Amino acid sequence: EVKEKGRAHYRFYHTHMKSSFPNYIIMESHLRKAIEKGELYVHYQPQVNLSTGAIDSFEALIRWNNRKFGFVSPAQFIPLAEETGLIHQIGEWVLEQVCIQLQKWRGKGYRSVRMAINISPKQFLQEQLVETINFYLSTYMIPPSCIEIEITEGAMQDTQQTLKMLKKLKDLGVFISVDDFGTGYSSLHYLKRFPIDVLKIDQSFVKEIGMNHKDSAITTTIIHLAHSLGLEVIAEGVEREGQVDFLKKANCQKAQGYFFSKPIGPKEIEQQQFVLM
Ligand code: C2E
Numbered sequence: 146e147v148k149e150k151g152r153a154h155y156r157f158y159h160t161h162m163k164s165s166f167p168n169y170i171i172m173e174s175h176l177r178k179a180i181e182k183g184e185l186y187v188h189y190q191p192q193v194n195l196s197t198g199a200i201d202s203f204e205a206l207i208r209w210n211n212r213k214f215g216f217v218s219p220a221q222f223i224p225l226a227e228e229t230g231l232i233h234q235i236g237e238w239v240l241e242q243v244c245i246q247l248q249k250w251r252g253k254g255y256r257s258v259r260m261a262i263n264i265s266p267k268q269f270l271q272e273q274l275v276e277t278i279n280f281y282l283s284t285y286m287i288p289p290s291c292i293e294i295e296i297t298e299g300a301m302q303d304t305q306q307t308l309k310m311l312k313k314l315k316d317l318g319v320f321i322s323v324d325d326f327g328t329g330y331s332s333l334h335y336l337k338r339f340p341i342d343v344l345k346i347d348q349s350f351v352k353e354i355g356m357n358h359k360d361s362a363i364t365t366t367i368i369h370l371a372h373s374l375g376l377e378v379i380a381e382g383v384e385r386e387g388q389v390d391f392l393k394k395a396n397c398q399k400a401q402g403y404f405f406s407k408p409i410g411p412k413e414i415e416q417q418q419f420v421l422m
């Protein structure tokens with residue numbers, strides 16, 4: 146794609162990149178071996194139902210701890226994985242880990258836990274994505290309704306291919322959510338076109354709700370929009386009690402953020418005695 150080539154070109158030749166460029170290559174070679182070396186793992190961040198206080202869903206977020214680089218943020222290595230094609234292997238690995246975790250929890254009686262998984266644009270354009278998801282769901286006997294696929298607006302180009310993929314996911318029975326909602330182009334246009342279940346209000350709007358008039362107005366409007374369209378709505382990046390109060394008053398269904406919990410390991414989740422259902 147032209148746009149992606151443009152981005153790679155920028156990375157190669159922009160002067161700011163010069164010093165970090167060798168690192169970028171070294172990092173790729175480390176990332177390539179990360180799965181087999183057991184350096185990757187998944188953390189789970191609770192999503193809180195604001196009317197009941199219950200936690201019945203989580204977002205799966207990948208983590209990488211490398212001997213040379215230490216903890217590397219997915220905001221850094223996921224784009225690298227995308228550009229090098231490693232995303233296919235890594236994405237499939239995350240999917241399997243999530244299914245394994247869900248199977249464990251289901252075995253302990255937490256049968257309606259739902260897990261949101263981030264799918265990056267390149268993964269989303271993969272022809273076999275739906276078959277791959279279906280394979281792991283049946284291998285670990287997970288109902289499709291326990292999985293939510295998070296797609297960013299960047300992945301949703303207005304093409305027949307996007308529509309076809311979303312319809313196939315919908316037919317499979319997984320939930321579809323729009324991550325970082327409101328930050329891309331033509332958000333309203335594809336809400337009309339595509340079969341979406343959940344809107345995730347981007348952190349940048351949630352950050353100053355109750356303090357900044359425009360952010361408050363945008364957040365309230367997205368919540369109303371979701372309700373009118375019969376969609377679920379969740380606010381990301383909730384760090385303060387004031388934000389929780391605002392979101393409750395605005396009738397936002399769910400919230401996720403450091404105020405409730407950082408992304409944590411499965412053992413910690415069980416120890417926290419969250420109201421798993
Ligand atoms: P995202 O999907 O929008 O995830 C939300 C990010 O916000 C996560 O960062 C999360 O740890 C962070 N966060 C949660 N609550 C708060 C809060 O209250 N305050 C602040 N400041 N941040 C909060 P993280 O884990 O570093 O992930 C960054 C991005 O990397 C994700 O953004 C997602 O786009 C991507 N990513 C993470 N895991 C995966 C994965 O398994 N596959 C793919 N394709 N992408 C992933």
Ligand code: MG
Pocket residue numbers: 204263295324
């Ligand atoms: Mg996400």
Ligand code: MG
Pocket residue numbers: 324325345347348381
């Ligand atoms: Mg997000």
Ligand code: MG
Pocket residue numbers: 324325
């Ligand atoms: Mg994001």
